[in-house]
Amino acid sequence: MTCIKRLFSKGPRSKVAWLIGEALTSCRCFHAELVRHESSALPVVHHSKYVCDLAPNHRFPMGKFPRVLQCLLRDQVITEKQVWVPEIASKDLLSCVHTEDYLDNFINGKISEQEQRRTGFPWSEGIVRRCRYETGGTVLAAEVALQRGLACSTAGGTHHAFPSYGSGFCLLNDLAVAAKYMMDNSPTKRKVLIVDLDVHQGDGTAFIFKEEPSVFTFSVHCGKNFPLRKQQSDLDISVEDGLEDKDYLSTVEAHLPWLLETFCPDLVLYDAGVDPHWEDELGRLRLTDQGLYQRDLFVLKTVVKRGVPIAAVIGGGYSRDIDRLALRHSIVHRAATQVWRECGM
Numbered sequence: 001m002t003c004i005k006r007l008f009s010k011g012p013r014s015k016v017a018w019l020i021g022e023a024l025t026s027c028r029c030f031h032a033e034l035v036r037h038e039s040s041a042l043p044v045v046h047h048s049k050y051v052c053d054l055a056p057n058h059r060f061p062m063g064k065f066p067r068v069l070q071c072l073l074r075d076q077v078i079t080e081k082q083v084w085v086p087e088i089a090s091k092d093l094l095s096c097v098h099t100e101d102y103l104d105n106f107i108n109g110k111i112s113e114q115e116q117r118r119t120g121f122p123w124s125e126g127i128v129r130r131c132r133y134e135t136g137g138t139v140l141a142a143e144v145a146l147q148r149g150l151a152c153s154t155a156g157g158t159h160h161a162f163p164s165y166g167s168g169f170c171l172l173n174d175l176a177v178a179a180k181y182m183m184d185n186s187p188t189k190r191k192v193l194i195v196d197l198d199v200h201q202g203d204g205t206a207f208i209f210k211e212e213p214s215v216f217t218f219s220v221h222c223g224k225n226f227p228l229r230k231q232q233s234d235l236d237i238s239v240e241d242g243l244e245d246k247d248y249l250s251t252v253e254a255h256l257p258w259l260l261e262t263f264c265p266d267l268v269l270y271d272a273g274v275d276p277h278w279e280d281e282l283g284r285l286r287l288t289d290q291g292l293y294q295r296d297l298f299v300l301k302t303v304v305k306r307g308v309p310i311a312a313v314i315g316g317g318y319s320r321d322i323d324r325l326a327l328r329h330s331i332v333h334r335a336a337t338q339v340w341r342e343c344g345m
């Protein structure tokens with residue numbers, strides 16, 4: 001079968017990408033204890049340190065991370081036995097995507113005022129810790145997905161982070177780290193498809209993998225939304241403001257099946273951002289809760305039915321009403337639970 005990534009590829013892997021690949025081969029197995037988890041239900045990856053303190057008036061809804069899990073437990077969508085706890089992402093692991101300089105500065109708080117403004121976060125030890133656990137969570141979800149077929153985290157999707165700087169509330173690119181790690185830690189190089197349905201373009205991820213034929217980046221986003229300057233994904237679908245459920249769903253349905261058929265990934269990473277929702281403060285699209293549910297169900301089912309493992313992260317979502325937002329983010333876990341049951345996983 002033709003590899004479509006090759007059709008889009010702009011030449012051989014860059015030297016930087018090659019060096020990063022070399023560095024990865026020395027990484028140890030991230031989670032040796034995977035096989036011992038007791039529950040056979042949908043794996044949900046969560047860590048209590050996904051959250052950190054921010055000023056009360058800060059625009060980023062940090063409180064959503066613990067609330068997503070609380071809401072899933074409260075509504076009996078999942079039980080505590082289904083929760084998998086990730087390790088913190090080591091500097092070694094992060095260096096498969098991020099530069100040594102950036103990691104040194106980020107971890108040790110040597111980030112200028114200007115850089116902090118670009119990320120949207122004041123630097124703190126807490127924010128470093130939360131981003132590292134979040135990245136560890138996405139890597140664990142990817143590993144568990146390979147073993148069980150499907151897994152979801154309760155955070156992740158920080159797709160605006162570049163190798164040497166953070167941007168737009170994203171400090172470490174968890175999707176890129178997970179994709180690189182999964183690609184390079186196998187006897188045959190795994191192919192990873194990143195399906196990014198957050199309303200904003202996954203610019204950092206697109207940039208990181210632009211010369212990498214084994215990772216395909218697919219982004220559906222609102223063209224007029226952040227980032228102003230877009231990067232080139234392997235497939236970008238830019239949609240107009242105000243798009244509603246029906247047209248949005250047909251856009252996703254028109255592309256995902258042929259992408260799976262032609263690229264033949266060994267793993268899919270899914271950014272299920274809820275910021276295309278009509279109530280989202282930063283979104284500009286008009287999807288409903290039902291539309292998001294249908295979208296997640298379609299993506300998860302289409303991938304699972306082809307026998308391809310898929311790991312989902314929650315992506316962006318912005319509202320001052322943390323409970324409504326957490327409920328909205330839990331849509332992907334609810335859809336995954338339905339797929340898990342229907343497909344007899």
Ligand SMILES: [Zn+2]
Nearest residue numbers: 198199200316
């Ligand atoms: Zn977003």
